[in-house]
Amino acid sequence: MLIENESGALSRVSGLFSARGYNIHALTVAPTEDESLSRLTLVTIGTAHQIEQIVKHLNRLIDVVKVIDLTEGPHIERELMLVKLSATGEFREEFVRLTDIFRGTIVDVTATTYTVQMIGETQKLDAYIAAIDPALILETVRSGAMGIMRGEKCLQI
Amino acid sequence: MELTGAQILIHFLEDEGVEHIWGYPGGAALPIYDALDTDAKELKHILVRHEQAAVHAADGYARSTGKPGVVLVTSGPGATNTVTGIATAHMDSTPLIVITGQVATDMIGLDAFQEVDTVGITRPIVKHNFLVKDVNDLAMTLKKAFYIATTGRPGPVVIDIPKDVQNATSTYEYPQEVELRSYLPVVKGHTGQIKKAVEMMLSAERPIFYTGGGVIMGEGSEELVKLVKSLGYPITQTLMGLGAFPADDKQNIGMLGMHGTYEANLAMHHCDVLIAIGSRFDDRVTGNIAKFCPTAKIIHVDIDPASISKNVVVDIPIVGPVQQVVQEMNTQLAKLNKKPDAVALQAWWSQIDEWRNVDCLKYDTTGSKIKPQAAVQAVWEVTKGDAYVTADVGQHQMFAAQYYTFNKPRRWINSGGLGTMGFGLPAAMGVQMAYPDATVLCITGEGSIQMNIQELSTCMQYGLPIKVVCLNNGFLGMVRQWQEFFYDRRYSMSYMDSLPNFVKLAEAYGHVGVRIDDPKTMKKQLEEAFALKDRFVFIDIITDQQENVYPMIPAGAGQNEMILV
Numbered sequence: 001m002l003i004e005n006e007s008g009a010l011s012r013v014s015g016l017f018s019a020r021g022y023n024i025h026a027l028t029v030a031p032t033e034d035e036s037l038s039r040l041t042l043v044t045i046g047t048a049h050q051i052e053q054i055v056k057h058l059n060r061l062i063d064v065v066k067v068i069d070l071t072e073g074p075h076i077e078r079e080l081m082l083v084k085l086s087a088t089g090e091f092r093e094e095f096v097r098l099t100d101i102f103r104g105t106i107v108d109v110t111a112t113t114y115t116v117q118m119i120g121e122t123q124k125l126d127a128y129i130a131a132i133d134p135a136l137i138l139e140t141v142r143s144g145a146m147g148i149m150r151g152e153k154c155l156q157i
Numbered sequence: 158m159e160l161t162g163a164q165i166l167i168h169f170l171e172d173e174g175v176e177h178i179w180g181y182p183g184g185a186a187l188p189i190y191d192a193l194d195t196d197a198k199e200l201k202h203i204l205v206r207h208e209q210a211a212v213h214a215a216d217g218y219a220r221s222t223g224k225p226g227v228v229l230v231t232s233g234p235g236a237t238n239t240v241t242g243i244a245t246a247h248m249d250s251t252p253l254i255v256i257t258g259q260v261a262t263d264m265i266g267l268d269a270f271q272e273v274d275t276v277g278i279t280r281p282i283v284k285h286n287f288l289v290k291d292v293n294d295l296a297m298t299l300k301k302a303f304y305i306a307t308t309g310r311p312g313p314v315v316i317d318i319p320k321d322v323q324n325a326t327s328t329y330e331y332p333q334e335v336e337l338r339s340y341l342p343v344v345k346g347h348t349g350q351i352k353k354a355v356e357m358m359l360s361a362e363r364p365i366f367y368t369g370g371g372v373i374m375g376e377g378s379e380e381l382v383k384l385v386k387s388l389g390y391p392i393t394q395t396l397m398g399l400g401a402f403p404a405d406d407k408q409n410i411g412m413l414g415m416h417g418t419y420e421a422n423l424a425m426h427h428c429d430v431l432i433a434i435g436s437r438f439d440d441r442v443t444g445n446i447a448k449f450c451p452t453a454k455i456i457h458v459d460i461d462p463a464s465i466s467k468n469v470v471v472d473i474p475i476v477g478p479v480q481q482v483v484q485e486m487n488t489q490l491a492k493l494n495k496k497p498d499a500v501a502l503q504a505w506w507s508q509i510d511e512w513r514n515v516d517c518l519k520y521d522t523t524g525s526k527i528k529p530q531a532a533v534q535a536v537w538e539v540t541k542g543d544a545y546v547t548a549d550v551g552q553h554q555m556f557a558a559q560y561y562t563f564n565k566p567r568r569w570i571n572s573g574g575l576g577t578m579g580f581g582l583p584a585a586m587g588v589q590m591a592y593p594d595a596t597v598l599c600i601t602g603e604g605s606i607q608m609n610i611q612e613l614s615t616c617m618q619y620g621l622p623i624k625v626v627c628l629n630n631g632f633l634g635m636v637r638q639w640q641e642f643f644y645d646r647r648y649s650m651s652y653m654d655s656l657p658n659f660v661k662l663a664e665a666y667g668h669v670g671v672r673i674d675d676p677k678t679m680k681k682q683l684e685e686a687f688a689l690k691d692r693f694v695f696i697d698i699i700t701d702q703q704e705n706v707y708p709m710i711p712a713g714a715g716q717n718e719m720i721l722v
Contacts, residue, residue: 004339008276008288019281049470056463062285062305065339157338 001058001067002157005031005038009063013040016061022046022054026079026122026144037065037157041146043122065157074150080117081125082107084139087114091136102128113138121145158330162292163192163323166256169299171200172331175227177218177590179203179211183231184271185258188323203590203619206611208235210583212242213609216251217587220570221545223376225252225306226587232258233271236317237278241577244282246313248574249397250374252306253313255279261321262290275317284312292325300332309342310461311374343460346477346485354432354456354473355489361430362501363508364390367413367442370397370573371435371459377401377479378566381434384487388497391509393421395436397573400563410509411518414442415710416555419517419719422710424509425450426717433457435479438468439574448715458482517708517721518559526701527676529553529628533560533600536626539683544596545588547571549581549605552634555706557600579608582625586612589621596687598624603656603697604633613666616693624687625695627659630702638705642720663695674699 003009010029017024022044029040044054051069058067070077087095092114099106099116102124108115118125122145129140149155160168166189170178180202182190193202205211208230215226226246230239236257246253260269276288285305287298295318302314358364372381378401385392385408392402393413402409411418413425425431431453436442443449446468455471458479465474475482520530533556536544542562548554548571563569570588572580585599599606606627616623628634636651660670669692673682679698686694708719 008280011277012280015280049466053463053467060461060463062337062340 001040001042002032002037002065002155003029003040004063004065005036006063009038010040012061012063013042013058016057017044020057022050028144028146039155041144043145066155068149068155070147070149073153075147076150077121077145077147078119079122079125079145080119080143081128082141083116083118083129083137085114085116085132086112086136086138088112098128098131104128158328159326160329161188161192161324161326162295162318163188164196165292165295165327165329166299166318166323167192167196167200168329169296169331170227171198173299173303175200175225177201177203178227178229179205179214179587180229181205181208181211181231181235183233183235183258185232185260185320186229186235188320189229189256189258189318202229203586203615205583205615207609208238209242209579210586210609210612210615212239212253212255213245213577213580213583214587214590215253216242216246216580217547217570217584218591219246219251219253219587220249220584221567221588222591223374223567225254225303228253228255230255230257231271232260232275233273235271236273236275240278240282241579243279243313243315245572245575245577245580247282247284249370249572250311251313252311254302254306255313255315257315257317258323259288259317259319262319263321265319275315279315282313283315284310286315286317288317288319289322290319292322292327295322295327296329297332297335300335301337304335304337305340309340310464343476344478344481346458346475346482348485350473350475351482351485352489354475355486355493357430357454357456357473358388358432359493359495359497361390362498363427363429363505364388364432364497365424365428365430366390366392366432366434367395367425367436368392368398368401368434369395369436371437372398372401372479373435373566375435375460375479377435377483380480380483380487384483384490387487387490389502390432390497391424391506393417393425395439395442395573396558396571398436399558399569400566403564404562405564410513412558413716414439415444416559416706416708417710419515419708419721420509420512422708422716422719423512426715427508428453431455433471434483435459437464440468443468444710444716444718445713448717450716515721520704520722524701525676527674527679527698529556529630529700529704530560531676532626532628532679532698532700533557535680535683536598536600537561539680539687540596540598544568544598545570545585545592547581547584547588547597547599549599549601549608550576550578551602551605552630552638552704552706553600553602553605553628555635556628559706561600578605581605582609582612582623585623586615586619586621589623590619596624598626600626600628602634603627603629603631603659604653610662613663613668613693613695617667620691621693622689622691623693625693627695627697628700629656629659629697630700630704631656632702635706641705642709642711659695659697663693668693668695670695670697672697672699
């Protein structure tokens with residue numbers, strides 16, 4: 001969705017979700033090339049009826065300029081993840097191979113750790129994490145999904 | 158014209174045509190109060206005794222006139238005291254402007270004296286709110302606030318103005334135009350949908366209109382009466398919708414919902430086409446959603462898309478202003494030149510009349526105690542049914558809704574959505590300010606009235622000749638009723654010991670107090686009280702402690718599962 005790039009706009013959106021008992025699975029927001037607008041991608045889960053209500057309530061917020069449900073059509077979804085792994089012994093080789101399979105990049109190296117950058121759909125990032133012994137994962141940070149429609153269609157005002 | 162922020166506010170309010178402003182001064186609002194003294198010409202400020210009352214008074218003004226009510230308070234406790242009032246207005250969609258002082262911008266976030274995050278606290282209970290950080294934005298922000306509050310589905314808007322912004326100067330010019338790219342209220346219903354709705358209405362065998370507060374807020378009463386009359390269908394109105402269609406008309410089958418009439422609730426349950434206009438399928442109306450109108454196709458007209466199919470999925474949604482949509486329905490109906498199925502309608506009315514004959518609102522009139530229902534009916538007779546009636550919340554509110562026959566819109570003013578005790582008296586102040594010569598009365602209970610009793614002082618200061626009708630049964634009546642029905646008569650905390658002598662209390666404030674405890678003298682005493690046209694009279698009516706509100710749909714039951722007397 002596009003929202004006014006003003007203080008408080010984000011809390012109106014998040015407040016709506018908590019007040020009406022909807023769940024925010026992931027949320028990412030940043031200003032756009034038009035300084036007055038921010039682009040926000042929010043992932044939530046619900047029945048078709050719930051999603052319809054959520055969209056209606058979002059549209060009611062004065063600071064929300066435009067909302068689309070990306071899952072209604074073909075779209076591209078990407079998430080960025082940074083993972084710090086304990087990489088010693090045999091795992092120094094193993095993590096290079098595994099990261100390569102997932103087309104990730106090792107962006108920082110120390111004598112005992114790797115920091116991996118991975119971009120992809122949420123599912124792919126989940127799969128990468130699942131492939132690693134949890135004891136070796138020191139830290140993860142994920143952006144939450146961002147989305148854009150395929151083809152010529154745009155979310156514009 | 159170079160003015161301070163505080164002056165800009167006062168000049169703007171006058172340019173916007175605001176006549177009354179309800180408020181209470183304090184540190185962070187002092188520049189505004191000073192500008193009120195130096196710059197206001199027509200604008201009249203009413204000093205309340207508690208900020209909550211200021212909001213309810215502005216709300217009562219807004220509900221009775223259709224114009225936005227305006228409130229001015231200081232920061233911190235001034236702002237937090239308005240919260241209940243704002244939430245009340247929000248739930249019932251009334252247009253309010255609440256202006257709050259705030260600590261200076263360089264103090265915000267430092268836990269300054271009388272600082273609260275007003276915008277944060279009020280965010281979930283407003284249509285929108287603003288923190289004005291730059292005096293150059295003030296006039297346009299005010300314009301936006303009025304525009305947002307009064308258009309689309311109306312609601313309260315809070316404007317938080319830091320003290321340094323009140324003192325800073327800027328050139329002022331009244332902004333004539335306002336545009337918000339993200340706020341475009343619907344001004345016209347979809348013609349195709351309206352056509353489909355009209356066809357569905359005409360095909361009905363057991364139709365019913367179910368109309369709500371949106372008809373009153375949207376000034377749709379006249380068109381609604383025309384539509385209902387031309388079709389000859391029954392109509393039931395919600396608590397918030399009373400008066401949009403004349404209650405004494407035969408087609409009106411009474412209020413529906415938890416304390417609605419037998420005929421209205423059964424007609425809802427058995428209808429085949431439900432025409433919902435400006436009503437929002439509130440849980441107090443629908444009862445158990447799973448059992449709601451099992452055989453009905455539903456048409457729903459509402460200005461707010463989010464209200465449609467929120468609780469009950471409807472067949473023909475129409476988003477638009479009630480007045481325009483119903484007018485279009487009337488036009489299309491006239492064009493179609495088709496009549497409803499007369500035979501089916503006749504049979505439907507016979508069925509409804511049968512339910513009506515149960516006379517669900519009858520009550521025992523033989524006892525020596527005053528029945529609250531009789532008190533409301535007596536008040537109706539004495540005021541010739543032509544008063545503005547506000548209410549608090551509880552049994553007395555339901556009795557007022559059931560027994561004071563409302564024939565005109567904007568005459569019945571109560572807190573339907575939030576159910577705010579303490580609303581009635583301040584709301585009556587707002588109504589009386591709007592209509593100085595009208596009979597304004599507040600039907601209340603001894604519990605509710607004490608929640609804003611301090612306003613007796615405001616009523617004295619401004620000479621407001623309100624009549625308070627207190628149905629005093631010594632109990633929090635509705636709580637007591639639920640405890641009797643559902644909690645094995647354990648009357649936990651619903652009895653109010655140590656009630657004040659309301660007559661003496663009223664007198665202490667300089668008003669007239671009357672106590673009525675005998676059914677035989679009630680009418681005469683009421684006549685005497687209402688004859689005191691220019692005085693505030695507190696009428697304390699001692700009523701039967703055991704009386705309950707009937708009919709009643711218990712929570713979780715269907716509309717056809719009513720408890721009758």
